[in-house]
Amino acid sequence: MGDFRDARIVRNLFASLALALTLLVGVPCTQTGCGTLAPSGVYQGDKTLYDADFAIAGSYDLLHSFVTWEFKNREALTTMPAVKEYADKVRAGARQWVTSAIACRDAYAASPSAENRTNLQKAIAVLREAVVQGTKYQVSAAILEPPTTPTP
Amino acid sequence: MSGAVAIALFDGAITLFDFVVQEINSAVARGEISAEAQVALKARVTALRAGAAFEGPEWEIKGTPLAVPTEPPQAPSPTNG
Numbered sequence: 001m002g003d004f005r006d007a008r009i010v011r012n013l014f015a016s017l018a019l020a021l022t023l024l025v026g027v028p029c030t031q032t033g034c035g036t037l038a039p040s041g042v043y044q045g046d047k048t049l050y051d052a053d054f055a056i057a058g059s060y061d062l063l064h065s066f067v068t069w070e071f072k073n074r075e076a077l078t079t080m081p082a083v084k085e086y087a088d089k090v091r092a093g094a095r096q097w098v099t100s101a102i103a104c105r106d107a108y109a110a111s112p113s114a115e116n117r118t119n120l121q122k123a124i125a126v127l128r129e130a131v132v133q134g135t136k137y138q139v140s141a142a143i144l145e146p147p148t149t150p151t152p
Numbered sequence: 153m154s155g156a157v158a159i160a161l162f163d164g165a166i167t168l169f170d171f172v173v174q175e176i177n178s179a180v181a182r183g184e185i186s187a188e189a190q191v192a193l194k195a196r197v198t199a200l201r202a203g204a205a206f207e208g209p210e211w212e213i214k215g216t217p218l219a220v221p222t223e224p225p226q227a228p229s230p231t232n233g
Contacts (some may be wrong), residue, residue: 035183041190050190057196060205071210088213095206102201 048112052105052120056098059127063094066134083137090130097127 037043043050070077070087077083101123108116199205 035185037185037190038187041185041187042194043190050185050193053193053197056200057193060200064205064210068210091211091213094211095203098200098206102197105197 046109048117048120049105049109052101052108052124055124056101056105056127059101059124059131060094060098062131063090063127063134066131066138067091067094069138077141080141083141086133086137090134094130097123097130101127 037045037047037050039045043053067087067090070083074084101120104116104120104123108120
């Protein structure tokens with residue numbers, strides 16, 4: 001059973017990470033690219049603003065993915081109440097975190113000072129931390145999930 | 153598999169994840185982000201401003217509403233429980 005559980009843990013772990021990787025990097029990069037900005041674009045070559053919007057939108061996608069995953073698997077996750085507890089904290093806070101990051105983004109766009117840049121980085125760091133924690137919960141759930149090997 | 157091994161595996165995977173992200177970012181850094189793609193991204197952020205993105209059953213909190221946290225809480229160790 002140990003080998004089966006090991007394989008299950010590894011499979012679930014990398015499935016979760018692959019999901020995060022796909023949402024955070026893969027999908028956005030295939031759709032928009034991650035290189036230099038076309039100067040004729042709406043960002044007018046401002047990579048900081050582009051990166052900020054990229055981080056905000058990508059973070060939202062991952063947070064939405066996390067709460068949706070918890071919502072769809074709530075019954076199966078009843079043995080791990082901490083997952084729903086954290087998901088509810090994301091539900092309660094996500095809008096404010098995103099709104100705050102957008103406000104800091106707008107402040108930086110209006111006045112690209114060092115202070116506004118720092119505030120923007122801090123706001124995005126809050127979003128990123130929420131994403132990291134959500135991914136950790138998904139991985140933790142995969143690790144703690146009891147094996148389903150049938151008894152002989 | 154012991155808890156310590158599971159944690160080590162997790163930490164290793166996170167490190168690998170960060171490495172892969174950096175490599176992908178480096179690999180595609182030579183490309184140019186088109187004007188259309190920039191418009192699409194800006195439209196996504198504009199949609200987030202409206203707030204409708206936070207509506208739907210998956211965003212509903214059942215029971216007593218929670219206070220809005222200023223920072224996300226820490227996830228527990230995978231070995232707890």
